[in-house]
Amino acid sequence: MNTFLIYMENKRKFFDNYAQSFFSFSFSYGKKLVEAMKYSFFSGGKRIRPILLYLFFESFTDLKYSFEDEKFLSYIFPPSFAIETIHTYSLIHDDLPSMDNDDYRRGKPTCHKIFGEATAILAGDALLNYAYEVLIDWESDFVKDFQEIKSKVLKIISKASGAHGLVIGQEADIELENFEDENLESQLNFIIENKTVKLLRASILSGFILSKNKNIDIKLIYNLGTYIGFIFQLIDDILDYEKEKKENKKTFATLFGIEKTKSLAKEYKKKAYFILDDLESKGYKLKIIKDFVDFLYHRKT
DSSP states (O other): OOOOHHEEEEEEEHHHHHHHGGGGGSSOOOOHHHHHHHHHTSSSOOOOHHHHHHHHHHHHOOOOOOOTOOOHHHHHHHHHHHHHHHHHHHHHHTTTTOOOOOOOOEEOOHHHHHHHHHHHHHHHHHHHHHHHHHHHHHHOOTTTTTTHHHHHHHHHHHHHHHHTHHHHHHHHHHHHHHHSSSSHHHHHHHHHHIIIHHHHHHHHHHHHHHTTTTTHHHHHHHHHHHHHHHHHHHHHHHHHHHHHHTTTOOOOOHHEEEEEEHHHHHHHHHHHHHHHHHHHTTOOOOHHHHHHHHHHHHHHO
């Protein structure tokens, strides 16, 4: 059995249960906004990004910890929550009529179909800002050098989410629909790198930094995060091929075909395994991460 699927189910339940307390606020007016935020955040996502943060922390740390220890949770949970909050905001905005104009996500009506376009925009804005509220307020005495670690994680998440990451990737994706660059493959790689890879890689790098591992060059983890992010998006493009083709949307699969897309994903898988095999030879137990890579490559949904 794929060990990552067991790990994912366990950590997903933990994440969803613990995240409830982060949405305990309410207001005298504007209650619809909080409803829209909760609706989108708890809409049944796999929680891949926070789970990756936990997985890379657990795979590389020598720290003693327990997910039942509140002291440890004050250290590990806020950045994982912030990343998922940013991801949720991006999905709300991505679904808007002015963007991808999607009526359904994960089998449910999208935020703007339930709450209206204006409230959906505000819900996305609120979730993005809430992520930074949580990160700024993040405090923990689980490790002595917490402030240094917090600064590194905050920088990684911030750069992955804005004009140097997710947002420029979205804009480049919009531009792609209106014209084709003479180097289309380069343009698509730019979109994937910024719109998808950087936030996934931020989760992986954050988990690794939180692990306080000083024996592995972080560049290796950075590269591993890049390969995983590209596998994730390329397989997504294959799974969405029929729908995107019908809607004349430009993705790697619709422009270059399923075979080339699958072949490229396979190359990234080989590169990821090369790093993982090398790290395993140094004594790290990475079967769950390997099973995660297999899960991404072979997934059907």
